[in-house]
Amino acid sequence: VANSVIIIVFSILLIRFFHIQVYGHNKYKKRADNNRIRAIPTAAPRGVILDRYGQILVDNYPTYILTGLPNEMDNENWNFSVISACTAVDTAILIENFDRYFRGRFIPSRITRDLTFEQLSCIEEHKHELTGINYIQFPERSFPSGVNMSHVLGYVKEIDRSLLSNMVDFEQYDVGDLIGWQGIEKQYENQLRGKKGLAFLQVDAFGREVGAVKDINDIKPIPGKDVFTTIDLSLQKTLEKAMSSYKGIVLVTDPATGQILAFVSSPDFSPDIFTGNTTLRQWREIVNDPTKPLLNRITNGLYPPGSTLKMITAIALLEGGLTIEQNEEFECAGIYQFGDRVFKCWKVSGHGKVNLDQAITQSCNIFFYQAVQRISLNRFINLCRSFGFGSKTGIDLPNELTGLLPTRDYMNRRYTSRGWSRGHLLNLALGQGDLLTTPIQLAVYINKIATKGNTFIPHFLLSKVPEPTNSMNLNEQTWIYIQDYLLHAVTDKNGTGSAADPKINGTNVYGKTGTAQNPHGDDHAWFVGYAKNRNQMASTIILVENGGSGGKIAAPIARIAFEHLFNNNIENRLAAK
Amino acid sequence: MFKTVYNQTSDMPVSILVFTAMLTILGLISLFSISMNQFDEVGITTFTKQLLFLIPAFVGFITILFIPKYMIHKYIYIAYSLMLIFVLTPFLFETIAGTHRWINFGLPVSIQPSEFAKWIVVVTLARYLSDHNLQMKKFMTILFPILIALLPAVIILQQPDLGTAIILLTPILPMLYWVGARPFHLFILVAPLLSIATAFHTISFTFWAIIMGSIIYLTQPRLVFGVLLYFGNIFLGLLSPFLWNSLRPYQQKRILTLFNPELDPLGAAYQTIQSKVAIGSGGFFGKGLGWGTQTHLKFLPVQESDFIVSVIGEELGFITIAIMLIVFSIFLLKVVKLAFLAKERFPGLVLIGIGTIFMAHVFVNTAMSTGMIPVKGLPLPFISAGGSFLLSCFIMIGLIMKMGNESIE
DSSP: OHHHHHHHHHHHHHHHHHIIIIISHHHHHHHHHHHHEEEEEEOOOOOOEEOTTSOEEEEEEEEEEEEEOGGGOSOHHHHHHHHHHHHOOOHHHHHHHHHHHOOOTTSOEEEEOOOOHHHHHHHHHTTTTOSSEEEEEEEEEEOTTOOOOHHHHOOEEEOOHHHHHTOTTGGGOOTTOEEEOSHHHHHTHHHHOOBOEEEEEEEOTTSOEEEEOSSSOOBOOBOOOOEEBSOOHHHHHHHHHHTTTSSEEEEEEETTTTEEEEEEEESOOOGGGGGSOOOHHHHHHHHHOTTOTTSOHHHHOOBOOGGGGHHHHHHHHHHSTTSSOTTOOEEEOSEEEETTEEEEOSSTTOOEEEOHHHHHHTTOHHHHHHHGGGSOHHHHHHHHHHTTTTSOOOOSSTTOOOOBOOOHHHHHHHHOTTTOOHHHHHHHHTTOTTOBBOHHHHHHHHHHHHTTTOOBOOBOBTTSOOOBOOOOOOOHHHHHHHHHHHHHHHHSTTOTTGGGOOOOTTEEEEEEEEEEEETTEEEEEEEEEEEEETTEEEEEEEEETTOOOIIIIIHHHHHHHHHHHHTTOHHHHHHOO | OHHHHHHHHHTSOHHHHHHHHHHHHHHHHHHHHHHTTOOSSSSOOHHHHHHHHHHHHHHHHHHHHHSOHHHHHHHHHHHHHHHHHHHHGGGGSOOBTTBSOOBOOSSSSOBOTHHHHHHHHHHHHHHHHHHSOOOTTSSGGGHHHHHHHHHHHHHHHTTTOHHHHHHHHTTHHHHHHHTTOOHHHHHHHHHHHHHHHHTTSHHHHHHHHHHHHHHHHHHOOOHHHHHHHHHHHHHHHHHHHHHHHHSOHHHHHHHHHHHOTTOOTTOTTHHHHHHHHHHHHHTTTOSOTTOOHHHHTTOSTTTTTTTHHHHHHHHHHHHHHHHHHHHHHHHHHHHHHHHHHOSSHHHHHHHHHHHHHHHHHHHHHHHHHTTSSOOOOOOOTTTSOOHHHHHHHHHHHHHHHHHTOOSOO
């Protein structure tokens, strides 16, 4: 009996081992290999975004993110309370985050971020109590420069499943990757984003890394390329500060190259708000803010340009054959009747007799109401078009708007052919009425005047070979006259733009103010112009929404910009990289 | 004196020593592999520890060889009493790893007295069953030997160490059978345990009821007794799920923890799965010594003792496992043969008891590692790491050599 018991028992054991080791070998081998090697994608850091002198605007820093795999989280409340104890983040916020990033039961959802080493250690200590909780390294964007520039820099977004399924180049991305979603981050995505690597790691039963795998080499991530922008950080900082209490824009460009030196759309916000610490409530506040901080006013704000458009009429008059004599004057009595409509000059007492030079210098409306009648709508509109109005400038930011240039067809459609008259043209000549422009279009317009038509498309990428704008076909003399008028508008004792002149030796400031009527509230204050020191130039567009008088409100901000640039040895500044 | 010892040893079954040596070396090889990636303590690994433990193990083995058989027979009751005291002493010390299993004298190693209870209980049972002219056909006479084993088992269960407690009880049935107890009486002993154990699984319980019925019918006890026995067991079986459910959850948990103290945090089947993956991935020839990924990446829990067979299976393959199992079975067959050859009851009983203990260890350990039975921490004789266990095993080998001595003193 004893012998047979021993033999039977050991036969059973032998068969059992045979069954597992020989019969089930393949199955278990696969399991063992899965246990052993884990291919972990290693994030490639995105390229850094720098200003023209190499100062960092957008940087990376590694953060640790705590994720929860919903499928494995047996006791969510317990998990959250342990995490809360470790991270000192309120449980309610953790749950809110978890729900916000929730994308499915089998996809890790983000619980909290920016874990410190102490917090990580604490979580590691409690790992056996936490089911489905993991932490991963994640390169977060950081903004060390102290400027906002939110509309320029843009932001990155974590790709989720629904986003991926809607993407054209989806095979290059994975769920959880970062993608540039606005601004430069989007525009130069291909440069900024690196190539992900793969780390092959041996992991033990608890998912802890025990070292590299011997026979397989890691695929090293290739970091993204850095992007040098044309931005001048200190100028940007100065102008953001100057605009901090206004709604509006400041744009500083170099007409000779098209490079953008400063780009302020106010109100703005810290680009940080996209990186995850913002609660839903804060986010709603930003979205619903009546001052629209999310709107990029420079490329996507539509405004009546007001008197800043008078140079178009002036050029039409100068170019239009002999329609006007150099010194032909019109009488401004402060009021002008055209048909059954009454037009007013901003100066109630009137300017008296004014020529074209004085009309621009003093921004006389009545002069233009009368003079514009000598040119046709088509002539006016075509000239506007050749200066870039009504089409995209081609700035290297996504989603630029075209503005509105009312052609004859447009007017017929809008008002029927009998519903509009030359009275509308009178309005258009003063930059009012149906015509709407974006500030960036005004920048191209003023850059063309500054360079006699030889400017370049505004851009942020420093290494970009500037692309010329469409060529102009105007008389050399016309450019000279217009530039003279703009110089007088700043330097003349009656000039409306005198507040824009920082009065630096050797530096001339050219400019035109504007006070645009606006159906939604107080007038918008404009200043467009440029400053020139020998061959160095910088143009500026200032808009203060509902600011009132362009000369009083907008022009002084232009002076801050010019002062900053031309007091600081502009030769070096514009040349430097 | 040495001459008498030599005379005795010359008659001893040397093959037992060969098997022991083979298994011990296999154990050392696997522990060496495990130790290759241990850097925790300076120079001290599981392997070097085990090498050191071999010294007391040899001392214990030689000592047993020098003690005459009659001395063992004479003083075993005293040893039994001392053993009871020893298994109680851990309760005076602080817990180690949450249990009262070990006695720590402030040395780097602790002693696990319950290991020694195994062979002391066997020898005690052997003396009791051989001393008395027992009426083995009577049911009541088999109750006292059960008490002998049960007393230390209950104490050890409180430590808690269910594995060792069960091991202590296993020699009872074979030894009783050896001295001629009626199989039906042994059946009556086992029946209630099986009734409770099968009660939670309908098909098993049905089978058990049929088998029990057939056995009772075939042995033809008195009708009233047979009916009482049958329905008593059925009733017990039917009642146990209700009794279980009427317990409060924390009480249930307490009982479950008692039966499985190592309820691991990663889920019940985790250890078994990892062990099976290790063994299965080893294949026929194994991955080679030191190449077991399951072993060295710590997927295997308690690999140096309870799951050492998984290490062997993974790194050295089915071929080695098969040789090991064959060696164990030849070893046990040899022990049984020696028991048959023994001219007295006492040594025969000792051999049967010790053989049972070895067999239980091997079966529980390998069956658990391959997922045939629930996880129950029991080491594999001669192979698993552990000083007390190794010493105890070598003492038992000494006893086999002693009792298997064919010469008459």
